[in-house]
Amino acid sequence: MAKWRKAVAVDDFSTTYRFVVRRKEYCLYKLEDGIYATDNSCSHEYSPLNEGMIVDGDVYCPKHGSRFDIRTGAVKDFPATRPVQTFETKVEDGYVWVKC
Numbered sequence: 001m002a003k004w005r006k007a008v009a010v011d012d013f014s015t016t017y018r019f020v021v022r023r024k025e026y027c028l029y030k031l032e033d034g035i036y037a038t039d040n041s042c043s044h045e046y047s048p049l050n051e052g053m054i055v056d057g058d059v060y061c062p063k064h065g066s067r068f069d070i071r072t073g074a075v076k077d078f079p080a081t082r083p084v085q086t087f088e089t090k091v092e093d094g095y096v097w098v099k100c
């Protein structure tokens with residue numbers, strides 16, 4: 001069952017942050033309207049999305065360039081065909097929390 005986990009201080013990252021819980025990787029994204037979280041593995045061939053390029057609320061996978069909507073996890077460009085999972089986030093006392 002998912003529970004809230006303290007990830008990182010809000011001021012300790014600028015764009016993305018890789019967060020690991022029990023060997024599963026998550027990626028946090030700092031966008032203009034808030035902080036979002038997805039699975040860190042691309043749904044195509046598992047490359048780390050925290051190393052991808054962020055443009056207008058989308059992340060481009062660093063390996064083959066699939067594009068995902070950070071807010072919804074939806075695929076916007078191939079070769080990926082499956083979305084990436086998203087997770088709830090909140091900020092409390094200067095820290096980002098992820099429900100995972």
Ligand code: FES
Nearest residue numbers: 042044045061064
């Ligand atoms: S591993 Fe991400 S697009 Fe191929």
